[in-house]
Amino acid sequence: MAEFETQYQQLSVYDDDDTGEETDNPAEDHLMIHVVPEGNKARWNHIENLDEFFTRVYQYHQRQGFMCMVLEDLLQLLQFVFVVVFSTFLIVCVKYDELFDNVYRNRSQHHKVTLDDTIKSHEECLESFTSTIIFCLIVATAFWLFRVLKVIYNIFLYFEIRSFYNTALKITATDLPNMTWHEVQTRILEVQKDQQMCIHKSDLTQLDIYHRILRFKNYTLAMVNKSVLPLKLNVPFVGEYVFLSTGLKYNIEFLLFWGPWSAFENKWHLKEEYKEKSLTKRKQLAETLSQRILWLGIANLALSPLIFLWQILYSFFRYAELVKRQPAFLGSRRWSNYGRQYLRHFNELDHEFNARLNRGYKAADMYLSIFTSPLLAIIAKNVAFFAGSVLAVLVVLTVIDEDVLNVEHVLTIMTIAGVIVTSCKVFIPDEHTVYCPEVLMRNVLAQIHYMPDHWCGNAHTSKVRGEFSLLFQFKAIYLVEELLSPLITPLILIFKFRGKAGDFVEFFHNFTVDVVGVGDVCSFAQMDIRKHGNPQWTEEQESQASQKEQGEDGKIEMSLMHFHLTNPEWKPPENCSMFLNNVKDHIQRDVVAMSSMQQDLMGGPFQSMIPSGATGVGLGYASLVSSITGQSAMLSPSVNMSAPFASGVTPKMRGAVSQSEGPLAGSGGGLGTSFHSPSSSMTGPPTLQPLSQPHSLIHPPSSLLQPTSTSQRHYDEGQIELMSTDMSFSALYMHDLRTRRARGYYENLDDIRARSLWQRHDTPQATPSSGGTTPMPNIEERPLEEDSGTKEEDSNLI
Incomplete structure (x- = not known):
């Protein structure tokens, strides 16, 4: 043997x-x-469709396993049946005359209407069916049977993915809820080495997995970023408006990515005709695509009555009770579908993106809430007073005698009055609201990471407020868009998208690259700074992209930084490493200069004029060094870190996180800094703290302070989560750095000390022996020009 x-x-x-x-x-x-080879290895070797496989592995984790996924799919089938059957019953089987007591209303003898009186018999119901209702039921039944077959097929796939988790990844159903996606992904990379799921590469990277899961989403993000998709409309009396309903989004994906007329042969390979170098062939392809868009629009137009009816029924059953119970629901906000495309990073998974937007929700809601109309507020207060008075009287009468509810329309009046009172609260500003749009926009930017250039310093204007509301819309507007989508989507496809068919073809031709072991992906998703970097966001030598090739609004740079922080084990290419190292160098120089500025402030004659806690303004940038490079910021030897600080708070830090106890001590003598997250605190400035504690139980070991190679580092899940939050500070710093470049600031960043308001060479100090006094420094020139919006207090800004 x-x-x-x-x-x-x-x-x-x-x-x-x-x-x-x-x-x-x-x-x-x-x-x-x-x-017979080992069953486990033979089973997962050479998976043909890795895109679908990795997507299902990710969904299995996000949807909490086999039982939850199966139960959710089955209940959705049941929900569809309920909506169709219940709607049909309400249309053909209810005697509304008897329900509203119209039959017995004029009779002298009182008759109490029962439930049986209001429902037709079985024969009467069958007689009430019309040809239109029968046609709708046939279509609904066919659609439901198709979904049943799809659910059955998905259940077998779910079972296969469960086997992969149990046998290959060694993750049981009990362990799954307590594991993060990063842990699952790490095990997938280990399984690849052993079982070769992808035979084209021996080792997969984190970026390979993200590419396969987000292949089509990355294309969509790039097309939105480069304004290839015609989503902006000029609406009369409204102005510029962005329309991207769920139905239109579904049609775009069907047309371009996975439908029979899509640009892809399969899920990972672009059709060869889109890669043709011949301009004539590409024009022919654009004409063919234009005709297909026309036919798709006509099909949507033909099905629009059925889809519109379904939208009305589904929205009614889903939201009617919620609106009655919480009328303020319609006045709340959500991130719009367009906003979710504009704000998403390349290679950002759903759970990462949703968590980031959720962190920015409160700040965004506060920002838009400070813009109130005094005229509407006055009207709303009076309307609420009148409606509230009627409601109060009826409530008191009902408490005295409940028979008041039997009076005709009393319950209806009470309901309407309650809705009016609650709705008016949306237009009445909170009496404790503080008008600080620039501070709030800064805190919003810390989480959403993107904003147009002209928003900077203009957050107080109605123009910026209107543009931001397109990203963060009322839920009432969202519901109206979804209801009208069956009618508007065909028109947009026919009259807007047809004319852009050539742009679609050119985009796929110009911005598709073949990646070994992955297939055809959008070149923007490679996050190649040299090929697609924006010169306004990078150094001159880093990007060679033309205006047509470069990403807009720092999309490439922000995406690279985000992916680097959420996947710290990933080894970036050389040009990406150059960009990250240059950002690190800028941070280190700013930390040194601002630390020296702080020392000058503390030792100068105006020390008594500095408010408590303000000595560390701007010094939070030092924390970015540890989050970007894994090293602690090395300050200049001239900085006296043993001096007492105004706050006197025990340091709480790891990178830029302020809520974790215990600083990180490095063997190299590096210094750590901390400041409060802009999303968690709006009341105090960031403060540099001395490193005093020798050890941290939660934070990474001191080896992270050493310039070791990425492959040698090990990060636990707590560190990964904390590093992902560091992106907030990185985004703010990169926006500030971009603004300084645009204005010509800091041609040499070492000049920051020379431009400082409080410099020692401008402030001659008297020696103790001379007994003289310290003269006032020269304060005629300011180091930075101010925007119109920065007249607010900047102590809350980073």
Whole structure:
């Protein structure tokens, strides 16, 4: 037996279908027939459709496992049946005359209407069916049967993914709720080394997995970023408006990515005609695509009555009770579908993106809430007073005698009055609201990471407020868009998208690259700074992209930074590493200069004029060094870190996080800093703290302070979560750095000390022996020009 095992270990466990190589030893061939390879390895080797497989693995984790996924799919089938059956019952089987007591209203003898009186008999219901209702039921039944088959097919796939989790990843259903996606992804990378799920590469990277899961989403993000999709409309009396309903989004994906007319042969390979170099062939392809868009628009137009009816029924059953119970629901806000495309990073998974937007929700809501109309507020207060008075009287009368509810329309009046009172509260500002749009916009930017250039310093204007509301819309507007989508989507496809068919073809032709082991992906998703970097966001030598090729609004740079922080084990290419290192250098120089500025402030004659806690303004940038490079900021030896600080608070830090106890001590003598997250605190400035504690129980070991290679680092899940929040501070810093570049500030960042308001060479100090006094510094020139919007207090800004 031992001899047999030794012989078998010398053989290949599987044949490579791509190379077609065969063994020359007949004895080995004989052994290959009789020896069965390990089932686990044979099962997951050479998965044909890795895009679908990795997507299902991700969804399995996000949807909490097999039972939750199956139950959710089955209940959705049941929900569809309920909506169709209940709607049909209400249309054909209810005697509304008797329900509203119209039959007995004029009779002298009182008659109490019962439930049986209001429902038709079985024969009467069948007689009430019209040809239109029968046609709708046939279509609904066909659609439901199609979904049943799809659910059955998905259940088998769910079972396969459960087997992969249990056997390959060694993750049970009990362990799954307590594991993060980063842990699952790490195990997938280990399984690849052992079982070769992808045969084109021996080792997969985090970026490979993200590419496969987000292949089509990255294309959509790039097309929105480059304004290829015609989503902006000029609406009369409204102005510029962005329309991207769920129905239109579905049609775009069907047309471009996975439908029979899509640009892709399969989920990972673009059709060869889109790669043709011949301009004539691409024009022919654009004409063909334009005709297909026309037919798709006509199909949507033909189905619009049915879809519109379904939208009305579904929205009514889903939101009617919620609106009655919480009328303020319509006055609340949500991130719009367009906003979710504009604000998303390349290679950002759904759970990462949703968490980031959720962190920015309160600040965004506060920002838009400070813009109130005094005229509407006065009207709303009076309307609420009148409606509230009527409601109060009826409530008191009902408490005295409940028979008041039997009076005709009393309950209706009470309901309407309650809705009016609650709705008016939306237009009445909170009496404790503080008008600080620039501070709030700064806190919003810390989480959403993107904003147009002209928003900077103009957050107090109605123009910026209107543009931001397109990203963060009322839920009432969202519901109206969804209801009208069946009617508007066909028109947009026919009259807007047809004319952009050539742009779609050119975009796929120009911005598709073939990645080994991944397939065709959007070149923007590669986050190649040299090819797609924006010169306004990078150094001159880093980007060679033309205006047509460069990403807008820092999309490439922000996406690279975000992916680097959420996947710290990933080793970026050389040009990406150059960009990250340059950002690190800028941070280190700013930390040194601002720390020296702080020392000058503390030692100068105006120390008594500095408010408590303000000495560390701007010094939070030092924390970015640890979050970007894994190293603590090395301040200049001239900085006296042992001096007392105004706050006197015990340091709480790891990188830019302020809520974790215990600083990180490094063997290299590095210094850590901390400041409060802009999303968690709006009341105090960031403050530099001395490193005093020798050890941290939660934060990474001191090896992270050393310039070790990325592959040698190990990060636990707590560190990964904290590093992802560091992106808030990185985004703010990168926006500030971009603004300084645009204005010509800091041609040499070492000049920051020379431009400082409080410099020692401008403030001659008297020696103790001379007994003289310290003269006032020269304060005529200011280091930075101010925007119109920065007249607010900047102590809350980073």
